[in-house]
Amino acid sequence: MQVLVMLLLVRKLVFVFVSASSGNVTAGQKVSWIIDRLNVGDVREFWIVARSNATGNWTNVVEVNSTENVTVVDSNVTIDVRPVNLTVVKTANVTVVGNNTLVNFTIVVNNTGVMNATT
Numbered sequence: 001m002q003v004l005v006m007l008l009l010v011r012k013l014v015f016v017f018v019s020a021s022s023g024n025v026t027a028g029q030k031v032s033w034i035i036d037r038l039n040v041g042d043v044r045e046f047w048i049v050a051r052s053n054a055t056g057n058w059t060n061v062v063e064v065n066s067t068e069n070v071t072v073v074d075s076n077v078t079i080d081v082r083p084v085n086l087t088v089v090k091t092a093n094v095t096v097v098g099n100n101t102l103v104n105f106t107i108v109v110n111n112t113g114v115m116n117a118t119t
Contacts, residue, residue: 005033005046007062012081013050020046038066055083085113 009015009029018027021044023035033046061076086109093104111117 003035003038003064003066005035005062005064007031007048007060009048009050010058010060012052012054012056012058013060013079014053015048016051017049018046020044052079052081055081057081082115083113084111084115084117086111086117 007030009031011029015028015031018025018031020033023033023044023046025034025046026032031048035044038044057078057080059076059078061074063072063074065072088110089108091106093106094101097103
């Protein structure tokens with residue numbers, strides 16, 4: 001018995017990492033996981049990390065089938081990616097300077113969005 005699990009990440013999610021408790025995993029925007037045998041009562045897990053690269057709502061579907069059951073069973077989850085709203089203002093203490101004059105800049109960055117901004 002062989003079980004195949006497939007997940008195709010939507011374009012707005014970029015693959016970062018995958019780990020599985022057992023089996024063979026191929027990674028990328030299309031993640032496939034082959035489990036050689038899944039006995040009655042057995043549970044296997046795998047973890048995928050993806051980074052959102054745009055705001056919006058996306059639904060990803062994972063499908064599973066086996067050599068004994070060709071019916072595709074699926075499950076989905078919808079992710080709501082909220083935007084950060086960054087503003088930046090730069091000011092200088094002078095607008096006209098002579099040669100060899102120091103200029104002080106002030107830079108203010110503000111996040112008025114609903115999510116934390118990270119690198």
